[in-house]
Amino acid sequence: MATKKKKMILDLHKMKKEGQKVVWITSYDYPSAQFAEAAGVDMILVGDSLGMCVYGYESTVPVTMDQCIVHAEAVRRAAPNTFVVGDMPFMSYQTSNDDAVRNAGRFLKEADCDAIKLEGGKRIIPKVKAILDAGIVVCGHIGLTPQSSGQLGGHKAQGRTVESAEMLMEDAMALHEAGVQLLLLEAVPPEVGGAIAKMLPIPVYGIGAGMNTDGQLLIISDVIGQFQAFTPKFVKKYANVAEVVTNALKQYGEDVRSGDFPGEEHCYRMKKGEFEKFEELLKKYRK
């Protein structure tokens, strides 16, 4: 199989100019990142959604930098030719510019990520600038920002009133002027997604931001039907892994209980002539 050519930030910018949509998916582990690379996705996000999709937390808030790094390392090993974005977890950048730079740098130094993503608009500009000054590619993330969903009154779509849409446009512009090279919009109306993608010269991707952005992100656990707790409106399920795996395990259980597993084909046999000698040996133990 021909090796996939890895897209870099300039390729992503070129794709926007040429009107080519970018395909972006989250991944948290080696097997799913291998599948993503084989499927030819353009970008992988090692999202802090791993807290809910992998660890079973109720939100992304408990996720730590160390957890993100371990998962990002596994993803990079599996997908050497895909643009990988590390997601800055809660309290890895809010505390100070120094923390922001140190933790963003860990994604590059320890996990060989190509960029980092962090949530927030105007209020995180000093952190964004500090990370950019360290030479790191930054992706902004505005709209529904799960780490601050408490302040937003829950996991609610944003930009549904003119006032809220204007705040998003201002945040998007402020991030662009600060120098972010990519922007993600989460859970906003398509008109707002399209307006921001048109307003900015950088690639603007959406997760639940409609069809007018420069590319789409989805969470792999939603796409393959693995995450069970809830399904956001913007998700399209392409498989039902939960059903496939549960049925496989039920069948395994039935086979073990009925004696149908293991079968002859699953057994190792003794080497030629050894079985007779083994029977002699057993006599000693039977006495």
Ligand code: KIV
């Ligand atoms: O962690 C994540 O997967 C994300 C997406 C929800 C945008 O940040």
